[in-house]
Amino acid sequence: MIIENSSTILSVEGLRASINGTEILKGIDLTVKSGEIHAIMGLNGSGKSTLAKVLAGHSAYEVTAGAVQFEGKNLLELPPEERARAGLFLAFQYPIEIPGVANTQFLRLAYNTVQAQRGKEELDPLEFDDFVREKMKLLEMRPDFLDRSVNEGFSGGEKKRNEILQMALLEPKLSILDETDSGLDIDALKIVANGVNRITNKDNATILVTHYQRLLDYIVPDFVHVMQAGRIVMTGGKELALELETRGYDWITANKQQVAGVTA
Amino acid sequence: MSEVTGTGYLECLLESWRAKPAEALSWLDQLRAQAIDRVSTQKLPTKRDEEWRFTDISPLTTLPYRPSQPDANLRIQDIQHLFLDEVKSRLVFVDGYYSPQLSVIVNPALVMGNLPALLSTHATALESHLGQYARFDQNVFTAMSTAFLRDAAVIIAPKNTVITDPIHVLFIATQHEVTSYPRCLVIGETGSQITLIEDYVALQQAAYVTNAVTEISLAGNARAQHIRIQRESSQAFHFANCVAALAHASHYQSVSIAQGSKISRYNLDVRLTDEAAECMIDGLTLISDRQLADTHTCIDHSKPNGTSHQQHKCIADDTAHAVFNGKIIVRPHAQHTNSSQSSRNLLLSKTAQVDTKPQLEIFADDVKCAHGATVGQLDAEEIFYLRSRGLSEKSARNLLTYAFGAEIINRIPVTSLRQQLAQAVLDQTQSN
């Protein structure tokens, strides 16, 4: 929801980033305020995941220009773990498998680290078990996912649910969901969308990276941005996603200067 | 590593041999005498020996390392922290000498105790097994051990006896600059089943030499789980030879963890001497600083329908050097052998080193043998994933290192020991 005078959670200005000397992000401007849901769409390879990973602090990318403020802090100065502890969360497009680390052990470590940062109580394994099982019910995840190694052998959809489970546990200020809807069946999509909707409120914000209007039927965005070749080339309201669904991306390239609907 | 100094270490020990042990059972005396003969014809190995090319033991010659002496001063409270909840029977040896007051033998179904105490009651079994597997004609360390054979942990599982609680054999090092000769003999009679924990520990950071020999003989359908923990002092030298002889349809599971010692060498020979024998051989080497840990295994299939599965992992940090040489022999008669070997290695620093070498000698044509080796670092994407969830870089690395080793540790069938070792892995990786 767009709330008047709400505080800015994320502000990105002129962000440029490259990997191995190849520039991928070519000047990104984006402001996200509390309560808002932003969707980022765009062709394969336009830089959506790169933006997400740069914001999360992946060391393979070199930021060459621009500034990013997160809750008033200079985000680019912080190592990834401090970004996470400050309330930034990235649900990965391709969640990593970690053989040998039990999911429950991983989830509890992450939860307790973030709790400690917030000056809140850490949970012992038994307490955590009760707590995480409740959260798993919301996402209709079977408890045996706790004992398995992190994401190892999980199906594509199960990995995505495990990401949202982490989001539910960590209660981030800003969640970036990178194609969390890809690979989900219709039922799973509803469950995951429901989970996300329960977590979002007027004090936090969400960025959804997606290719499909389908997700946006369940999680309704306040803004839709279109990325192309490392830039945000168009920003609109939720109706822009519908238009992209019918018209594709070609017309945007032809009218690059055009700004539809609301201006960010 | 010149021969002159090499002979020095042996000579010094040889001199002390002349002060002969007291008991006078002729077959044992003969065995010792044959062994000492062999010692005098052999030399300490050097890097010029193919089997020792990564492992330079010349630092051994810088101190005298005389034979250890019996010392009965150790109290139960000094070693209590080493006890394991699941264990009921425990044999404790201090610097190679049996300590009756620290040992507990509660299992009437088993024959267990110190060699001299069993010599009169179990002479036939002892004579037909002791020194019969770990041969000393080619191996100077085994020859020394046999020459100095006095105390030894002996465990005999009689026919069809199934013992579920593990037996803990603790070899504790307390003295400086000595050589001790821990020795183990395990006889699993037909259909018996036991779990053995062979545990080498030090009570202080001393330089000393452990020269250990273990012989395990499994008769038809016998089963043994053999857990071996080498957590010696970081200045120690540890040389160990273990031979397991597997008869018809017997089953041997070995999990060995090498964690301590400045220089260690473990030779494990598993001989599948009859049909349908099975073994699972797992190992984990976890070293740092300037440690060197060398594991040589040889799995020898000589009869049909045998199975062997082996997984060895090394984690090396700082300038540590891990060596794994895994030989698998499938002899001409050993048709339908099913054998697999995997060697996976994790280097935690740029200066750590691993040398891994599978060595397959297959002379039968209808066999299944798979093997593979990898050497790698921690995965950067995995580290980033964990950090993106709030874990510090250090704890992310620790967790991943732990996970790498946990696969082997989790195969130890004794919960409290598994937890102790898991903690040790986490502690050892704290510096990262």
Ligand SMILES: Nc1ncnc2c1ncn2[C@@H]1O[C@H](COP(=O)(O)OP(=O)(O)OP(=O)(O)O)[C@@H](O)[C@H]1O
């Ligand atoms: N290591 C690299 N070296 C060179 N180019 C790279 C490297 N990694 C990524 N890229 C390129 O960066 C561009 C942006 O990739 P990114 O993953 O951000 O796209 P995306 O918008 O998320 O696409 P998709 O919709 O397919 O997920 C791609 O063209 C990709 O090939």
Ligand SMILES: [Mg+2]
């Ligand atoms: Mg992407």
